[in-house]
Amino acid sequence: MASYLTRALNGDEAVAFAVKQCNVDVVSAYPITPQTIIVERISEYVANGEVHTEYVNVESEHSALSVCIGASAAGARVFTATSSQGLALMWELLYIASGLRLPIVMAVVNRALSAPINIHCDHGDSIGARDAGWIQFYVENPQEAYDTIIQAFKIAEDHSVLLPVMVNLDGFFVSHTLEPVKVLPDEVVSNYVGFRSNVKVYVPYLGKEVHAVLDGITPISLGIIALSDYYYEFKMKVIKAMESAKEVIKKVNDEFKELSGRSYGDGLITQYGVEDADVVLVAMGSAAGTIRYVARELRRKGLKVGALKLRCFRPFPTDELIKTLRGVKAVGIMDRALTSGGYGGPLFMEFRSLFYDLDEGPEMINYIYGIGGRDLRPSDVVNIYHELLDVAKGREVSKVKYIGVRM
Amino acid sequence: MSLKFHELPEVPTTIKLSTEVKTGSWRTFKPVIDQGKCVKCLICWIYCPEGCIVWDGSKVLVNYDYCKGCGICAHECPVKAVTMVTEGG
Numbered sequence: 328m329a330s331y332l333t334r335a336l337n338g339d340e341a342v343a344f345a346v347k348q349c350n351v352d353v354v355s356a357y358p359i360t361p362q363t364i365i366v367e368r369i370s371e372y373v374a375n376g377e378v379h380t381e382y383v384n385v386e387s388e389h390s391a392l393s394v395c396i397g398a399s400a401a402g403a404r405v406f407t408a409t410s411s412q413g414l415a416l417m418w419e420l421l422y423i424a425s426g427l428r429l430p431i432v433m434a435v436v437n438r439a440l441s442a443p444i445n446i447h448c449d450h451g452d453s454i455g456a457r458d459a460g461w462i463q464f465y466v467e468n469p470q471e472a473y474d475t476i477i478q479a480f481k482i483a484e485d486h487s488v489l490l491p492v493m494v495n496l497d498g499f500f501v502s503h504t505l506e507p508v509k510v511l512p513d514e515v516v517s518n519y520v521g522f523r524s525n526v527k528v529y530v531p532y533l534g535k536e537v538h539a540v541l542d543g544i545t546p547i548s549l550g551i552i553a554l555s556d557y558y559y560e561f562k563m564k565v566i567k568a569m570e571s572a573k574e575v576i577k578k579v580n581d582e583f584k585e586l587s588g589r590s591y592g593d594g595l596i597t598q599y600g601v602e603d604a605d606v607v608l609v610a611m612g613s614a615a616g617t618i619r620y621v622a623r624e625l626r627r628k629g630l631k632v633g634a635l636k637l638r639c640f641r642p643f644p645t646d647e648l649i650k651t652l653r654g655v656k657a658v659g660i661m662d663r664a665l666t667s668g669g670y671g672g673p674l675f676m677e678f679r680s681l682f683y684d685l686d687e688g689p690e691m692i693n694y695i696y697g698i699g700g701r702d703l704r705p706s707d708v709v710n711i712y713h714e715l716l717d718v719a720k721g722r723e724v725s726k727v728k729y730i731g732v733r734m
Numbered sequence: 735m736s737l738k739f740h741e742l743p744e745v746p747t748t749i750k751l752s753t754e755v756k757t758g759s760w761r762t763f764k765p766v767i768d769q770g771k772c773v774k775c776l777i778c779w780i781y782c783p784e785g786c787i788v789w790d791g792s793k794v795l796v797n798y799d800y801c802k803g804c805g806i807c808a809h810e811c812p813v814k815a816v817t818m819v820t821e822g823g
Binding site: 426427428486489526528529530531532533539545546547548549550551553556557560561563564 | 746748
């Protein structure tokens with residue numbers, strides 16, 4: 328295990344610090360609250376000559392991700408960061424990045440979407456990008472933000488994955504909260520992530536394989552037209568890559584444990600007290616810490632409750648979740664995003680669908696919370712756990728609940 | 735040709751080099767340089783969006799394999815040395 332230094336960093340600074348250590352060639356990003364500190368710190372590192380990174384200034388997020396796509400297609404290791412409206416403006420490029428199989432890493436500091444305008448946290452921005460073909464992590468604190476950025480480059484660039492990775496951190500709750508963060512020495516991280524190695528494709532014209540990147544010596548085209556004859560197959564390759572990403576995420580989680588002593592469950596989910604729990608709450612992001620805290624307090628009083636953090640939302644850890652939750656009587660799904668007109672939040676739908684085929688699956692209740700940065704208090708979570716314990720005993724309650732809203 | 739899933743490259747790329755695709759066949763008008771009028775200023779070389787103006791060491795030429803016939807060179811030439819001629823005409 329490598330030595331470490333403890334620094335006081337907020338979530339944004341922790342992300343920037345990790346990027347500094349990861350041999351990133353190109354960064355192009357446009358500042359937006361609450362992501363701003365990330366771009367500020369990275370541009371300072373560039374201006375001070377602390378990194379070899381080229382920082383490209385742009386006039387919008389659409390251009391920022393376009394620059395990243397071009398640079399990544401040329402074989403560079405690339406990073407960008409955004410929030411909310413910025414992510415919305417990147418929309419069409421999100422699908423291009425994954426379709427071209429470019430291992431771009433992006434930090435998304437979760438912020439509610441307008442209107443009305445809001446700068447505080449909910450997951451509506453990144454959950455909306457659910458189907459864009461990006462791997463999505465949701466981190467709980469600045470330490471996990473730092474660790475996950477480093478892991479993200481390893482995962483994205485693995486030749487069995489080759490997908491862009493979104494590392495989501497809760498706006499303000501994580502991005503602006505100063506915490507002690509254990510950082511590894513520069514050379515340890517730099518050696519671990521190494522430099523990007525490019526995948527090769529076979530070119531019949533040359534009778535050999537060439538790197539699938541843009542260069543003038545063997546000029547190939549990327550993302551050229553594929554209609555009803557080939558489009559489906561290339562999108563199917565993204566589906567397969569998402570499936571193989573699960574094993575890579577687990578592997579990188581293990582490698583990182585060797586390096587730092589820290590790991591996050593199996594890399595996909597982390598659990599507290601789930602083994603013998605009657606009821607379990609599931610959350611992503613900073614709320615995972617709150618539910619774990621409350622679960623610990625309640626277990627001291629003898630209540631059999633558990634807490635599960637979904638760290639990786641895409642790929643969705645299907646088998647792992649079924650294995651972990653199948654014996655539980657009631658599961659509460661915490662959604663920090665809205666789907667107006669749907670039956671419950673996005674996570675709820677995903678969980679219900681996953682457990683539908685089980686003969687004796689857990690009862691599932693949806694708790695929608697924290698919209699637009701509304702606080703989730705420990706007392707709210709205590710009430711939720713008590714309700715779930717009642718549901719486990721057979722009480723009927725409405726399936727979809729909005730927590731903390733004035734009605 | 736209908737390649738199967740496993741025969742396709744992992745990255746959606748062409749299976750031949752871009753240089754093999756002779757985009758000059760798209761052309762309707764062809765730029766013809768009057769070497770007598772040409773003053774070798776190479777303004778056409780600066781403006782050509784396709785990189786099809788070639789300096790061979792003594793005169794300015796056009797790479798007709800990739801020139802799409804947009805006519806920008808003819809428009810920009812300060813001495814009107816480039817004429818756009820109908821292809822096959």
